[in-house]
Amino acid sequence: MLDWKQIDTVLLDMDGTLLDLNFDNHFWQEFVPLRFAELHSLTLEDAKQQLAPRFKAMEGKLEWYCLDYWTQELALNIAGLKQELAGLIAVHPHVTEFLDAVRASGKRLLLVTNAHRDSLNLKMEKTCLHGFFDEIVSSHDFGFAKEQQGFWQILQDKHLFEKDRTLLVDDSVAVLASARTFGIAHLVSISKPDSQRPVKQVAEFAAVEDFRALMPGL
Template sequence: MVTWQNIDTVMLDMDGTLLDLHFDNHFWLEHVPLRFAEKNGLTLEQAKETLMKRYRKAEGTLDWYCVDYWTEQLGLDIEMLKQEVDHLIAVFPYVVDFLDAVRSKNKRIVLVTNAHGKALKIKMDRTRLGGHFDRLICSHDLGLPKEDLSFWGELQTIEPFSKQTTLFIDDSLPVLRSAHAYGIANLLAVIKPDSKAPAKDVGEFKAIQSFRQIIPA
């Protein structure tokens, strides 16, 4: 699935790729509605209905991923609420083995995430994965989400990479399609980004069930 001798850089998404998306889905679909309902005197169902409308408006934009944006919009301390359920943050099996093996092959390893810096810090503090990367890059630092084709050109200016010898793994089809349109040749999707949810459609992309499948020998 990966011809490792042709790869010199590995770029990895975080949520739904390295980390189980169950945390994020539970947080936004259950925990935030619960706290929003408590704050505003709503039933849980009323809160969910209100929030889903707001989520849909922001989806695919940088605001969707922004802790500060949702703190302001909802009147809730999103960073604190994440910490209330951070015990649900989980690294997928074989991720550390994969990262160690890739490091042993002298590949450059870069985390490229849409997650806000505050969310990234919470997750790195919880998982201790940060030391496995040569660099951690948040799309907020570039002012564009990965779904935007212009993101990749901006990324090139701060983290030069070869389109032909870079492997990029992400669980989002819009992000993968953006990377493909930019010309990144080696792309992999993730079949089951949320361990508690059904497998997802991976469209036209090759995909992994587990990082065990692509650990370099």
């Protein structure tokens, strides 16, 4: 699938790409509504109905990924709630093999995530993946989500990668589309970001279920 001779820099997403999205899906779709229901004496279903449009309105914006924003909006300690569920944080199969192979190849390896630093730090503490990366970048450091062109411009200004020799692996089609608009040449989607849900059909980009499919030729 990939001609690794044409790639110098590898950009990897975190949630749904390196890590099982089951943690985040369960957290936002079940655990937060449960605590919101308890706070406001609602049924779980009523809480979900109230929260769904509020979440939808922020999709693709930096606020959607900001724990401080949702802590204020919902009057819940979102970072603290994540700690309570930290046992669900899990690395996808074959990720560490892939990271080892990229490191051994001498290519530059960056983690680029929309995750808030509190969430990022918790996940790195639980998974110990941080040691693989040359740099770890949160979109909150730049003030733009990865869905926005501003993110990619600041990333290139700070980290000086060549667009035509860079690979991005991400489970978000919206993020991949933004990277394509910016000019990043090599784009791959993860089709099974959540281990508890079916494979997604991805028509717009090359897609793999796990990282073994990307390793030939590395």
